[in-house]
Amino acid sequence: MAEIEFDDVTKRYPDGFEAVKHISLDITDGELMVLVGPSGCGKSTALRMVAGLEDITGGELKIGGTVVNDRAPKDRDIAMVFQNYALYPHMTVRENMGFALKLAKVPQADIDKKVGDAAKILDLEQHLDRKPANLSGGQRQRVAMGRAIVRDPSVFLMDEPLSNLDAKLRVQMRTEISRIQQRLETTMIYVTHDQTEAMTLGDRIAVMRAGMLQQVGTPAELYGRPRNLFVAGFVGSPSMNFLPGELENDVVRLPIGDVPVTGELRQRLDAGGAKGRRAVIAGLRPEQFEDAALVGDKRAHGITFRTRIDVLESMGAEYYAYFTVESERVSSRELEELAQDTGAADLPSAGDGSQVVARLDAASRARQGEEAELWFDGAKLSLFDPESGQSLLAESPGADSVGSSPGGERPGEVEATEAEPAAEAPDAEA
Amino acid sequence: MSLRARQLSGWSSAFVLIVVLSLVPVAWIVMLSLKTPATATDGSFIPHQWTLSNYSDIFKQGIFTNALRNSIGIGLISTALAVALASAAAYAIARLEFPGKQVILAVALAVVMFPQISLVGPLYNLWRQIGLYDTWPGLIIPYMTFALPLSIYVLSSFFREIPWELEQAAQVDGATPFQAFRKVIAPLAMPGIVTTFIIVFLICWNDFVFAISLTSTTNAETVPAAIAQFPGASQFTQPIGDIAAAAVVVTVPVMILVLFFQRRIVAGLTAGAVKG
DSSP: OOOEEEEEEEEEOTTSOEEEEEEEEEEOTTOEEEEEOSTTSSHHHHHHHHHTSSOOOEEEEEETTEEOTTOOGGGSOEEEEOTTOOOOTTSOHHHHHHHHHHHTTOOHHHHHHHHHHHHHHHTOGGGTTSOGGGSOHHHHHHHHHHHHHTTOOSEEEEESTTTTSOHHHHHHHHHHHHHHHHHHTOEEEEEESOHHHHHHHOSEEEEEETTEEEEEEOHHHHHHSOSBHHHHHHSSSSOOEEEEEEEETTEEEETTEEEEOOHHHHHHHHHHTOOSEEEEEEEEOGGGEEEGGGTGGGGGGSEEEEEEEEEEEEOSSEEEEEEEEOSOOOOOHHHHHHHHHHTGGGSOOOSSSEEEEEEEETTOOOOTTSEEEEEEOGGGOEEEOTTTOBBSSOSSSOTTOOSOOOTTOOHHHHHHHHHSOOSSOOOOOO | OOHHHHHHHHHHHHHHHHHHHHHHHHHHHHHHHTBOGGGTTSOOSSOSSBOOHHHHHHHHSHHHHHHHHHHHHHHHHHHHHHHHHHHHHHHHHHHOOOTTHHHHHHHHHHHHHSOTHHHHHHHHHHHHHHTOTTSHHHHHHHHHHHHHHHHHHHHHHHHHTSOHHHHHHHHHTTOOHHHHIIIIIHHHHHHHHHHHHHHHHHHHHHOOHHHHHHOOSTTTOOHHHHHHTOOOSSTTOOOHHHHHHHHHHHHHHHHHHHHHHHHHHHHHHHTTTSOO
16 A cells, blocks of 8 residues: 655656656555556656656655665566556466565465465466466466466556457456455556546546646546546547637627636636637537437527538437537647547548537437437636637636536446447436 | 379388488398308398497497497587587577677688588697697587587577567566576577587587597597497407497487477478578
C-alpha cells in the first residue's frame, strides 16, 4: 500500500527529446489512476519511470513518501504487467508466477501456497504446469496478472495490458482487473490509449498529450468539464462535436441556432473571465441532441433546428444520426492531432461544413436521407478559445453555487457504447 | 520426363557428386588406416591385408595419447573462456548503447580478417621470451583471442532476439542484473551458447598453424601437430598407417558431433539474418 507522488518529473532523452515534461501528480493509496493519451504522449515513459526502468531526468518521484529516483526496480516494491506480458518462456506457469518470490528467498511451501491462491483467483489452476507457449492469449494475460499478484506489492503498474487481446476478451479482462484491484486495494497505475478502458476503469484519469498532463480528474469530471479541446475530443464515444460559434453577451451564435447563455453556463463563463463579443469553438455532446418531437416540455430549454440526416445508424436502443452543418470547419492544432491519432485525418471530408453526430431515442421517427427536426440542450454546451484551445468555462460556477451539476456527467453511458447499446435513452436531465 | 522431374534428377546428381567428392578422401583415409604398413602404398582402395594394428599402435605411443589429452584440454579451456567472455561482451553489445560500440565491433571483425600465419613469428619469439612456449596457456591465449570475435558475433545476434521486456520483467520481479542474466537471459540463449561452443571448439580442435609453431614436445602438442611428428617403425618407413589411424580417431568424434548438432550450427551461422 502506498501513495505515489510525481513532483515536477521530467524525462529527457540524450538526443534532447522530452518525452515527459514537468509532470506533477499525486496518486493516493489504493487508487486506480489511469494514464491515457494517444501514442507517443509519454504515458508509458511515465509508467516506466515509476517502475525504475527509465531514469528520471528531473524532478522527484516518491512512492510511499520515499524518494525513489535512484532506486533499482527491485527495491521499489512494485509489480508490473507488460503489454506483451513478458512471460519467461523457459519456465512453467507455476515457475513464472513464483519467480519473484523465489528470488526473494521465500520458503518453497509459502511460494506454493501463494501461487495456488493466485491461480485460484485467476482460474489458472489446471494450467500451472504448462509453458507459456502452450497458452492462449487470455491465459497468458492472466499469468502476467498472477505474476504481479503473488508479489503482494505496494503498487501495480499496468502497461496497456489488454491491447493484445481481442475485443470481447478485453471487456471481460477489464472487469476482472477492476475486481482484483478492488479486492486487493492496491494502488494501481494503468496506462492505456483507449479512452473507453480509461473511463470504465479509472478512479481518476490523467489525460496526457505530448508529454504534458492535460487534465486530471474523475471520469465524470473529464467528460462533463473538459479543460481543453484535446480532452474534450479524446474522451467520449462517439466523440464530442465541434462547431465554430460566436459569443455575444447572453447568447452563443452557432450554425444550428442561437443558444442562450443562462444559469450555470452563465456562472461558469463569468468565473472563467470571458467577456464581451468573441469567437469560440463550441463542443456539443451527441447525447445533448434529441428528436424534437420527443422532447415535450423541455423544448423551451434548448433550441430546435431542421436538418437533413445523412446517415442513421441504429444501435438498437438508440440511433446515431449524422448530419452536416453548413459552417466553416473548426481548425485547431489539438483537434488535428487527435484526428491524426485516430486516423480520422485520412478520411475524405464530407464536403463543406462540419459533420455532427447526435444520439436520438429509438422512438425517433427520423429517417436516413430525410429532413428531421432536432432539439439541442444548450445548458450543457462546452466553449473553447479557438486560439489556445482552453475551455472558457471555469470548472465550478463559483463559490456560492454549491453542489455538482448532473449535466453531462454520464460516463456510464460511455462505457456501455462499446459493450452493448446503452439501455437508457439519452435525454435531457432536469 | 516433366520439367519438375528433370530438375529433380539434375539436382540429385549434382548432390551425389558433391557427396562423393567430399566423402571419398575420408573413406580413403579409413581404408588406409586398416592396411598393414607393407601394403600401405600399394594404391588399391580395398586393403589386401586387413589389420587394426595401426589403431593399437598409436594408442601405445605416448606421443598420440598425450596429444589427444592436450587437444581435448586446450580445446575445452579455450572454448569455455572464449564463450564466457564473449557472452558478457555480446550481451553488452546487444543491450547497451555506449560510445565506441561500433568501433569494438569493427576491431573484432578486423581480428578475424588478420591472417594467423603473420602472427606466428612474433608470437613464437614473444612466447619464448616470457616462457609460454610449449605450454597450454601458450596455445589457449591465441585460440581464445581468435575465437572471441566470431563468438561475439554469433552470440550477440542470439541475445538480440531475446525480448528486452523479459529482462525488465525480471528486474521488476526483484532480480539483480546478474540474476536476470543468469536465470532468464542465459537459459533462453542456451541454444546460441551451445552452438558457439561447438563452433569454437572445432576451430581449436582443427588448428594446425599455431599448434605446430608454438609447441615442440608432448607438453602441449595437440593432435594435428603430433600427427606430423609421428616416428616411423624404422628410420626408413613412413608411418602412413599410423597417421591415417590417428586422423580417423580425431575426425570421427567431430563428424558425429557435427551431425548431431547440425541444425544448431547452421542456426548459429545464420542467426539474425532473418527473423525466425
